[in-house]
Amino acid sequence: MPELPEVETIRRGLAGELTGSIFSGVEIINESSMPESSSLGTELLLDQEIVGLRRRGKVLIIDVGKNYSLLIHLKMTGQLILERPDGGREGGGHPTKAMVSALPDKSTRVVFDFSDGKRLFFNDQRKFGWIKLKDRGEVEQDSLLMRMGEEPLEAGFIEEVLRKKLRGRKAPIKALLLDQTTVAGLGNIYVDESLHLAKIHPETKAIDLNDEQIAKLHSSIVNIIRTAVRLEGTTLRNYLNHRGEKGGYFEHARVFDRTGLPCPECGEEIEKIRVAGRGTHICVNCQRK
C-alpha cells in the first residue's frame, strides 16, 4: 500500500538516521525477498557507507559507497523499520503490530546491521516486496525505473505530458493512472482521491476525457500528492507511528476507505465499486460517467 507519499516519508525518516552509517552485517531470512542477490553477493555491502537515499516513484534507492545501490520496493505490506541501540524506532510502511513489538518477528525478511548499533528490518507479511543490490551504474538501466513516467511533484510533469500519455487510450482512466508508465508513484489510494477531486468517474475511457478534464486531472494529482507528502502519507486504522502519532492524510481522505460515509463535496453516500480489478471509491453524484 505504500505509494509515493509513504515512500517519500520513509525516505526522509531514514535519511536522517542512516546517512553515514556503515554496514556491519546482512541477514537474509527469506531468499525471495532479495532476488538477484546471488550475482552480487551482499557481503559487498560490509564496511560500506550509506551516502544517500533517493526515490523514484514507489522505489526507494539507497546509495552505498561509490559503487553500489539498494533498490527497495515495499509493494503492499513492506515495512522498513530502523531500530536504534537505545530501542527507539523510525520507519514505516503498511501498519502492523510489528511497529510496537519485538523485532525480528515472523514477517521479518531481511535484517541490516550497522556499525553504530542501528538495525534496519525489512518486514513484509505477503512477501511481494523486494530488495535488489545493483551496481550504481545499472540503477538507471533497471527496466522498472526506465519505463516509469514523470514524477508528479517535479517540473517535468506538465499537463501536456499527461495529455500525450492518455491520447487515444480506450482503457478506463483509473487503470491508466495505476500504470507506473503513465505517472510515477500513484497507487489505489491517491488515484481514487485524485479522480474525486477532478470529478471524473474512474471508468471513463481516457479517450473520452476532454482537454478541460485532463487539465483538472493533472492539477488534482499534483494537489493530492503534494498534500499527502506534507501530511506524511496515509496510515490506516489504528496504526501509530514511532512518535505515537496517528493520522496524516487518512483523516483528510475524500473517498478512500470511506464507503457509506458522506461525500465531502455534496454529502452523497460514497460507494465502493470495482474498476480495473481494484476496489474503487466514488461519489456517484460528483463523478458522473
Add this chain to the structure above:
DNA sequence: AAGAGACCCTGTTGGC
C-alpha cells in the same frame, strides 16, 4: 499495440 485477467502471498473479513 493495447487491454483484460491470472498470478504471487498470507492475514483478515464476511457469509453461511
Add this chain to the structure above:
DNA sequence: TGCCAACAGGGTCTCT
C-alpha cells in the same frame, strides 16, 4: 461459534 472462500493489491506475465 466455526469453517472456508473471498478479499486485499503492485507489478509482471500471458493471452487475445
